[in-house]
Amino acid sequence: MTELPISPYPALLVGLPILMATLSLFFRTRGEALVGLIGALLTTGLAIMAFVEVVQRGAVIHILGGWEPPLGILLRMDPLAAVFIGMTALVGVFISLYAWRYFRALETTTGGLPLFWPLWLFLWAGLNGLFLSNDLFNLFVTIEVIGICAVALAVLSGKSTALSAGLRYLLAAITGSMAYLFGVALIYGSTGTLDLGLLGQVLEPGTTTTFALLVITLGLMIKMAGFPFHFWLPPAHSSALAPVSALLSALVVKGAFYILLRLWMEVFGVSLTYAAGQFIGIAGAIAVIWGSWQAFMQTSLKLIVAHSSVAQLGYLLMVFPLLILAPGVTADSADWLSSAWTAGIYQVISHAFAKASFFLSAGIIIMALGHDRIESLRDLVGHMRITAMAIGIAGVSLIGLPPSGGFMAKWMLLKGIFLSGQWWWAPVVLAGSLLTAGYVFMLLRLAFAPAREKEPFRPVPKSLEVFALLLALGSFLIVFPADSLIQFLESSEVFGTGVESILKGGVHGNN
Amino acid sequence: MSILIDILLAILGVYLAMQSLLASRLSQSVFLFFAFGLALALAWVRLGAVDVAITEAAIAAGFLGVLFLDALRDFSPRDTEEQQNLTTVQNSLSRKESKSLLLPRLALVLGLGLFLLIALEAVWKIPEGGGLTAAAETLLPESGVEHPVTAVLLNFRAYDTWLEIGVILLGLLAVFAVGGIQIYRKPIAAADDPLMRQVILFFTPVLFLFGAFLLYIGKSGPGGAFQAGVLWGAIGILLHFGGIPVYSWVPRWLGHLLLTLGLVFFLLLGFLFMAAGDNLFEYPPAYAGLLILIVETLAAISIAAALTAIFANLNQMKKEQPNDTAQK
Amino acid sequence: MEIYQIYSLTSAILFVIGLGGVFAARHFIKKIIATIIMGGGVFLCFVSFAQRDALTFADPVPHALVITGIVVAVASAAFALALARRIYQLTGEESFTNDK
Numbered sequence: 019m020t021e022l023p024i025s026p027y028p029a030l031l032v033g034l035p036i037l038m039a040t041l042s043l044f045f046r047t048r049g050e051a052l053v054g055l056i057g058a059l060l061t062t063g064l065a066i067m068a069f070v071e072v073v074q075r076g077a078v079i080h081i082l083g084g085w086e087p088p089l090g091i092l093l094r095m096d097p098l099a100a101v102f103i104g105m106t107a108l109v110g111v112f113i114s115l116y117a118w119r120y121f122r123a124l125e126t127t128t129g130g131l132p133l134f135w136p137l138w139l140f141l142w143a144g145l146n147g148l149f150l151s152n153d154l155f156n157l158f159v160t161i162e163v164i165g166i167c168a169v170a171l172a173v174l175s176g177k178s179t180a181l182s183a184g185l186r187y188l189l190a191a192i193t194g195s196m197a198y199l200f201g202v203a204l205i206y207g208s209t210g211t212l213d214l215g216l217l218g219q220v221l222e223p224g225t226t227t228t229f230a231l232l233v234i235t236l237g238l239m240i241k242m243a244g245f246p247f248h249f250w251l252p253p254a255h256s257s258a259l260a261p262v263s264a265l266l267s268a269l270v271v272k273g274a275f276y277i278l279l280r281l282w283m284e285v286f287g288v289s290l291t292y293a294a295g296q297f298i299g300i301a302g303a304i305a306v307i308w309g310s311w312q313a314f315m316q317t318s319l320k321l322i323v324a325h326s327s328v329a330q331l332g333y334l335l336m337v338f339p340l341l342i343l344a345p346g347v348t349a350d351s352a353d354w355l356s357s358a359w360t361a362g363i364y365q366v367i368s369h370a371f372a373k374a375s376f377f378l379s380a381g382i383i384i385m386a387l388g389h390d391r392i393e394s395l396r397d398l399v400g401h402m403r404i405t406a407m408a409i410g411i412a413g414v415s416l417i418g419l420p421p422s423g424g425f426m427a428k429w430m431l432l433k434g435i436f437l438s439g440q441w442w443w444a445p446v447v448l449a450g451s452l453l454t455a456g457y458v459f460m461l462l463r464l465a466f467a468p469a470r471e472k473e474p475f476r477p478v479p480k481s482l483e484v485f486a487l488l489l490a491l492g493s494f495l496i497v498f499p500a501d502s503l504i505q506f507l508e509s510s511e512v513f514g515t516g517v518e519s520i521l522k523g524g525v526h527g528n529n
Numbered sequence: 530m531s532i533l534i535d536i537l538l539a540i541l542g543v544y545l546a547m548q549s550l551l552a553s554r555l556s557q558s559v560f561l562f563f564a565f566g567l568a569l570a571l572a573w574v575r576l577g578a579v580d581v582a583i584t585e586a587a588i589a590a591g592f593l594g595v596l597f598l599d600a601l602r603d604f605s606p607r608d609t610e611e612q613q614n615l616t617t618v619q620n621s622l623s624r625k626e627s628k629s630l631l632l633p634r635l636a637l638v639l640g641l642g643l644f645l646l647i648a649l650e651a652v653w654k655i656p657e658g659g660g661l662t663a664a665a666e667t668l669l670p671e672s673g674v675e676h677p678v679t680a681v682l683l684n685f686r687a688y689d690t691w692l693e694i695g696v697i698l699l700g701l702l703a704v705f706a707v708g709g710i711q712i713y714r715k716p717i718a719a720a721d722d723p724l725m726r727q728v729i730l731f732f733t734p735v736l737f738l739f740g741a742f743l744l745y746i747g748k749s750g751p752g753g754a755f756q757a758g759v760l761w762g763a764i765g766i767l768l769h770f771g772g773i774p775v776y777s778w779v780p781r782w783l784g785h786l787l788l789t790l791g792l793v794f795f796l797l798l799g800f801l802f803m804a805a806g807d808n809l810f811e812y813p814p815a816y817a818g819l820l821i822l823i824v825e826t827l828a829a830i831s832i833a834a835a836l837t838a839i840f841a842n843l844n845q846m847k848k849e850q851p852n853d854t855a856q857k
Numbered sequence: 858m859e860i861y862q863i864y865s866l867t868s869a870i871l872f873v874i875g876l877g878g879v880f881a882a883r884h885f886i887k888k889i890i891a892t893i894i895m896g897g898g899v900f901l902c903f904v905s906f907a908q909r910d911a912l913t914f915a916d917p918v919p920h921a922l923v924i925t926g927i928v929v930a931v932a933s934a935a936f937a938l939a940l941a942r943r944i945y946q947l948t949g950e951e952s953f954t955n956d957k
Binding site for chain 3: 536539543549550559562565566580581588589596597600604634637641648649651652653655659660661662663677678681682686700708842843
Binding site: 024026029033036037040043044080081082083084085088089090091133136137140147155156159160162163166167169170171173174176181204206207208209210211222224225226228229230232 | 647648650651652654655656657658659660661664665668681684685686687688689692693695696698699700702703705706707782785786788789792793796797799800803807808809810811812
């Protein structure tokens with residue numbers, strides 16, 4: 019653990035956004051937005067530098083306060099964390115640019131929203147802190163930072179629907195984090211350590227560990243809106259302002275998935291059973307079908323996109339059963355593990371780009387029309403070609419048509435499914451894609467249809483449309499570095515140890 | 530004999546928690562919750578966690594209790610009406626409908642019961658982990674303070690504490706976000722009560738000195754930044770009640786300076802030592818005691834400012850009511 | 858039965874009471890109170906183990922974690938309360954209309 023090189027980047031990745039967030043509080047509307055944007059650009063630059071550092075030197079750590087675990091807290095930036103931090107930075111910087119222009123355009127009506135920037139930078143720091151954290155309790159603090167920021171951003175519009183959805187979201191988030199913390203208390207009580215690396219070595223299977231795994235998993239499922247705890251997501255994500263919806267669905271829900279993945283792989287290997295994996299997979303499968311179907315039934319654009327998030331997050335849960343081996347299967351013959359694992363990561367990244375783009379496009383349409391009922395999308399192509407294109411491209415990636423990032427994710431997932439012999443997940447993946455195609459093509463058909471009557475399209479800043487399009491293109495561009503990215507992920511120490519501990523778990527659970 | 534006290538305390542805690550959720554009137558519920566907080570504080574004392582007891586009494590029962598009581602002024606008149614409506618509606622419900630309501634409730638109770646049984650077994654069968662007492666004891670001399678809890682909070686796990694000071698600031702920003710831009714900008718008017726003024730004149734210096742005492746004693750005994758911050762925050766809340774809205778008197782930049790002081794100084798100090806080649810929040814043992822005291826003092830000021838502002842903003846929500854409903 | 862076990866068992870009961878309350882209680886304020894009770898249960902769990910692992914003093918790490926946790930929980934509760942009051946102010950609702 020401690021022989022890994024020490025680097026200042028992990029500390030800076032958390033410290034800098036918070037410093038800029040507090041600085042931005044001292045300025046008025048315009049100045050605050052400028053400081054906030056500068057903060058966002060600086061954080062992006064820092065994240066890229068840190069990513070390069072990890073590529074060159076491998077995993078790096080930062081020992082906070084100079085106290086080594088178990089007493090102190092360790093920040094660790096391995097390839098997995100680096101990929102998530104890089105994704106947050108790339109998606110975040112486009113949303114920031116969009117938000118800057120978006121709030122300028124709204125200034126005349128609402129006088130700008132002064133709290134967006136400090137909250138967003140705090141949220142960014144919280145996300146970076148979560149990806150870097152190597153300590154169970156510190157993870158709790160970061161998810162609380164993220165939770166409070168996310169809900170505060172979601173209610174910024176001040177409308178009563180947003181507030182009501184926000185309170186529901188907040189109560190779900192608090193319940194989730196308390197369940198998580200209960201698990202942490204039991205783990206600490208039975209091992210005397212909170213450090214993930216040490217826990218992976220010392221945690222013993224038993225009733226207490228299994229229960230802790232249960233409450234932690236349930237807590238995180240609530241946080242990532244996994245079925246059947248998805249109820250808070252559609253209202254909260256659809257009633258927020260466009261840049262906020264994009265942040266919430268592209269980045270925030272992924273934080274809980276990241277912890278869940280890390281804990282299942284690194285810590286709870288000893289208690290995992292084949293059945294646990296199947297169970298979480300079933301929850302994912304229902305989410306895929308139910309969420310896609312609900313999305314298909316909606317009549318307003320943002321609700322379609324929000325329900326589609328429930329479905330797309332379901333795919334992430336379907337990765338877990340593939341990572342746990344059936345009885346009698348040995349590690350050497352399990353050649354699908356790496357494609358199942360990378361399918362999850364690719365799904366996270368491509369969904370982040372596509373969904374952010376989708377919500378930003380919805381924001382543009384609301385700005386132009388004043389509402390987002392889908393029948394008004396008629397002749398969108400004639401009025402706003404770029405936005406129509408962004409919706410089309412992002413939609414194709416959500417469906418998973420080649421050559422998009424979504425296709426990569428679903429293809430690798432299917433490969434993992436067939437190689438592992440768990441064929442029963444395959445129809446779900448295909449049905450999910452078909453239903454997704456249903457609502458995406460419904461939108462596109464309307465966009466190309468001639469308008470029945472002249473809807474007043476108000477002019478919208480071109481740059482907004484361009485940012486949405488760039489994000490949509492991003493969900494395609496991530497395919498090109500796929501080989502090196504997967505190689506990079508596989509070089510991660512976590513990847514090796516994680517899979518190994520899961521193998522032990524699979525065997526243990528069935529003996 | 531002493532185990533009897535613990536059993537009684539445990540039963541009392543569970544009873545109060547149940548009752549505060551089951552009470553039919555909201556005000557009852559809040560008072561029982563307040564009592565639950567105090568019972569919990571007693572439990573902390575029994576378990577030898579005096580720091581936690583002070584924090585619980587000051588912030589979870591005290592500060593939150595005040596916020597809940599303040600909220601009652603909003604909700605209570607309507608609540609009884611609603612309750613009456615509800616009972617009449619429930620009485621008039623046809624048998625079929627009440628059955629459909631019964632089934633999910635039964636499922637909830639059964640589910641929770643099962644969950645409780647597993648939880649109890651998990652807690653009962655927990656293996657001895659050993660904790661980190663020994664590690665903390667060995668490294669305590671290097672931490673710069675003598676009280677182990679302060680050493681963990683401000684040195685061993687300073688990062689958590691720093692983030693937590695950030696969470697308090699975030700709580701305030703989130704409250705601003707709820708009220709929208711209007712609350713963020715508007716100076717806040719305070720409730721005016723002549724009797725309160727006398728009380729405040731007496732309590733302000735007492736609270737201030739007691740807070741300062743807790744802050745200083747944190748080095749060697751139970752106490753520290755959070756407890757002191759809450760006490761100082763109580764001054765702000767009391768002054769607000771007495772018609773002296775401290776929060777809206779200070780200029781905006783000064784208010785924000787006070788709010789962010791603890792967080793920013795903590796971080797900048799960390800960056801300073803990082804520039805010198807150490808890790809974030811790593812202090813040289815020789816100066817650690819002094820640095821921790823400064824960090825704690827500034828943190829206490831920021832916490833006090835944030836709590837005062839949270840209260841002032843929540844208190845303000847009531848007053849805007851007629852205007853706001855008219856707007857919407 | 859050790860003293861810490863009384864409290865650790867109580868902690869599980871409190872957690873479940875809070876959990877039930879979050880789902881079953883209708884009024885916003887009661888839902889918020891339920892989350893705090895849940896939190897109280899979790900914190901009690903931490904501190905009871907700290908007492909078990911005491912040497913010359915009780916394990917200070919759980920104490921510090923709980924102090925952090927209490928403050929974090931209070932910050933979220935204050936935010937939830939602000940939301941609840943604002944919703945009431947705007948709509949007159951004190952519970953979710955389509956209750957889950």
